[in-house]
Amino acid sequence: MDKSNEAKILIIDDEEVVLDSCSQILKGSSYLLSTAPDGTTGLAKIKEVQPDLVFVDLKMPGISGFEVLEKIQEIDPTIVTVVITGYATVGSAVDAMKKGAYDFLPKPFTPDEFRLITRRSIERRRLVLETIALRREKEMLREQFASIVSHELKAPLGAVQQNVFVLEHELSHLMNEDQKIKLERIKIRIDELLKLINSWLRVISVDIDKLKGGFSPIQITTPIISALESMETYATRKNILLETNYMEPLPPVNGDALSLSEVFVNIIGNAIKYSADGTKVIIKVEEKQGQLLISIRDSGIGIAEEDIPHIFEGFYRAKSGQSTSGQGIGLAVSRRIIDAHGGSISVASELGKGTTFVVRLPSSTI
Amino acid sequence: MAKKLLIIDDDPDFVSGIKSILDGAGFEVEVCYNPKDGLQALQTKTFDLLLLDIMMGRGAEGIMIARKLRKDAKLREMPVLIITGMREQIAFLFPGEPIHPRFVEVDELVEKPVEPNLLIEKVNNLISLAEAKKTGKKIKSP
Numbered sequence: 466m467d468k469s470n471e472a473k474i475l476i477i478d479d480e481e482v483v484l485d486s487c488s489q490i491l492k493g494s495s496y497l498l499s500t501a502p503d504g505t506t507g508l509a510k511i512k513e514v515q516p517d518l519v520f521v522d523l524k525m526p527g528i529s530g531f532e533v534l535e536k537i538q539e540i541d542p543t544i545v546t547v548v549i550t551g552y553a554t555v556g557s558a559v560d561a562m563k564k565g566a567y568d569f570l571p572k573p574f575t576p577d578e579f580r581l582i583t584r585r586s587i588e589r590r591r592l593v594l595e596t597i598a599l600r601r602e603k604e605m606l607r608e609q610f611a612s613i614v615s616h617e618l619k620a621p622l623g624a625v626q627q628n629v630f631v632l633e634h635e636l637s638h639l640m641n642e643d644q645k646i647k648l649e650r651i652k653i654r655i656d657e658l659l660k661l662i663n664s665w666l667r668v669i670s671v672d673i674d675k676l677k678g679g680f681s682p683i684q685i686t687t688p689i690i691s692a693l694e695s696m697e698t699y700a701t702r703k704n705i706l707l708e709t710n711y712m713e714p715l716p717p718v719n720g721d722a723l724s725l726s727e728v729f730v731n732i733i734g735n736a737i738k739y740s741a742d743g744t745k746v747i748i749k750v751e752e753k754q755g756q757l758l759i760s761i762r763d764s765g766i767g768i769a770e771e772d773i774p775h776i777f778e779g780f781y782r783a784k785s786g787q788s789t790s791g792q793g794i795g796l797a798v799s800r801r802i803i804d805a806h807g808g809s810i811s812v813a814s815e816l817g818k819g820t821t822f823v824v825r826l827p828s829s830t831i
Numbered sequence: 832m833a834k835k836l837l838i839i840d841d842d843p844d845f846v847s848g849i850k851s852i853l854d855g856a857g858f859e860v861e862v863c864y865n866p867k868d869g870l871q872a873l874q875t876k877t878f879d880l881l882l883l884d885i886m887m888g889r890g891a892e893g894i895m896i897a898r899k900l901r902k903d904a905k906l907r908e909m910p911v912l913i914i915t916g917m918r919e920q921i922a923f924l925f926p927g928e929p930i931h932p933r934f935v936e937v938d939e940l941v942e943k944p945v946e947p948n949l950l951i952e953k954v955n956n957l958i959s960l961a962e963a964k965k966t967g968k969k970i971k972s973p
Contacts, residue, residue: 620842623916626944627848634852634947659944 472587473497473514477507477533478522478549483572487520490576491583504528508536511544517590518583520570522549523557531561538565543597545590547582619662626655676724676805682717682829685750685757688726693748695726696733704742707733712751716828724802728810731795732761732822739765739820757826764819773812833859834958835877839869839896840884840914845943849882849914852947853954866892870899873906880958885915897934908965910937910957914945937961 474496476487484500491498499514501507504527511519519537523530530548537544548561548569558569567589570582633648640648693707700707718725729748736746740763747762768776777800796810803810808826836858840846846862853860861878863869866887873881873896881900885893897913900906911934937960939953 620916620943621844623943624842624844624848627845630944630947631848631851635855 471495471497472518472590473499473516474518474520474583474587475499475501475507475510475514475516476520476549477501477504477525477530478520479503479525480522483522483549486576487579490579494580496583496587504530504533507533508540511537511540515541516544518545518547518586520547520549521566523554523561524551531557531564534561534564534566543590543593545586545593547586614662614666619659619666622655622659622662626652626659629655676721676802679721680719680806681721682719683722683725685715685718685725685759685826686711688722689729689748689750689759691722692726692729692733695730696737699734700737700746703737703740705737705740706745707737708745708747710747710749712749715750715752715757718757718806718826719829720806720826725806728799728802728824729759729761731799732810732824735795736761736763736765736820736822739763739767741765752828755828757828759824759826760821761824762819762821767816767818767820768812768814769816773814776812777810833857834879835859835861836880836882836954837869837872837876837878838862838882839864839866839887839893840882841865841887842884845884849945849950852950856951856954858954866896869896873900878909880954880961881909881911882954883911883913885913894934897938900935907935908961909935910961911935912953912957913938913940914943915940916943937964 472495474491476484476498478484478487478500479502481502484502488498488500497514499510499516501510503525504521507519507521510516521530521533521537534546534548537546542565546566548558548566549572550558550561550569551572555569555571558566558571562569567586568582570579629648629652633645633652637645689709693709696707733746733748740746744764747760749758749760749762751758777796800810803824803826806826808824811823811825812820813823814820836853838846838850838853838860840862841864843864846864850860850862861872861876863872869883872878883893883896885897887893893913893915897911900909900911913934937957939957941949941953945953
């Protein structure tokens with residue numbers, strides 16, 4: 466509804482007295498009123514005047530009020546519709562509302578009733594349009610943010626890192642140990658930034674709900690093994706043993722292997738990150754009552770009790786004196802992925818003792 | 832004889848980084864900073880390998896080049912190393928998962944920034960793979 470214009474109302478009713486009295490009631494108000502004596506004329510007028518609000522009499526000769534309602538939905542679902550009914554047909558008014566009508570006006574009605582319902586319906590139309598505009602704006606912001614993050618932040622940082630690589634490559638025989646360590650630090654910090662940007666992009670640009678369309682029966686060990694492979698170097702560097710225990714045979718899971726392995730990369734990566742050198746991370750998979758239980762246990766620094774409720778929230782990191790870097794998005798994404806699979810993630814932890822994450826997934830045999 | 836490489840990428844700083852690595856490894860490297868010049872170079876000269884940025888400018892103009900390569904019988908045989916800063920938009924972001932875009936017969940995808948040794952290794956692998964395919968074909972055909 467254009468702000469410079471008055472709200473446009475159309476009344477479709479075969480009783481001339483209704484049309485006349487409505488016109489009379491709204492006279493002098495800021496509404497622009499048009500009328501139609503039957504459905505066909507009404508629909509033509511809707512296309513012509515593009516009203517904000519349409520009153521439709523349910524009982525009319527020619528095409529029925531219900532049909533008119535349906536057609537209005539097709540023409541423009543944001544148009545607010547109110548049905549006019551006799552007392553005897555309140556039941557059908559409810560049916561009409563189920564089909565998308567916003568409200569109903571029982572005949573006979575007083576001028577006040579009519580004014581009130583008109584005001585409420587016009588307000589409704591304003592809210593509907595505002596919601597659509599806000600949604601569109603939010604979507605645009607999301608898209609633009611993703612492209613700003615990727616182009617304006619990631620590309621320059623990638624170019625910086627590329628040139629650091631070159632310096633290291635070409636100067637390695639000229640640099641002393643101290644200089645090499647400094648360059649290595651630069652590389653690590655840039656790499657962390659790049660990873661952080663990637664996680665942001667991931668959160669912003671991927672619609673996890675769309676995953677469900679691509680589910681197929683998979684062996685849960687497939688994404689676990691591929692996660693373990695990509696974490697191997699990291700674990701070796703920190704001298705941490707990744708121990709697996711698969712209680713086979715395991716039933717298949719209906720899911721998406723790529724996103725599930727992302728979950729395990731996140732959880733196993735965290736386990737390694739917060740573990741002390743020379744310790745173990747144990748990954749165990751078993752079937753219990755039609756569910757697959759995947760537990761990842763470390764004997765690392767643990768999570769404080771007050772932090773546990775927040776760790777899946779995204780952009781949150783525990784404050785309990787950790788010196789390691791991280792982005793705190795991984796677990797939030799992981800939970801959304803597991804949710805999409807109809808499963809759950811839980812965590813049990815004790816400060817200084819270690820943490821166990823348990824992922825539960827329904828097996829696809831049920 | 833030194834192998835001839837073409838880089839098509841619109842980020843001069845990034846290009847200077849990989850060019851330096853490839854120069855150092857003994858390749859003869861030519862650079863085009865936009866898709867238009869890149870296509871022209873591809874049509875007028877012969878290269879042993881193309882390094883292509885898939886997300887140039889505002890859209891994926893690199894993909895347009897890759898599509899043109901696929902349609903060209905001669906260029907189709909040239910190996911392509913696709914370099915992208917936006918792997919997550921081309922495939923699902925995932926560490927350790929090899930992605931083969933399969934735009935042309937011999938291609939592979941690496942993400943920016945790329946480690947010098949990995950870059951040299953990929954370039955060499957793709958060139959020898961493409962050569963093996965070519966000679967293999969020649970032996971088979973009468």
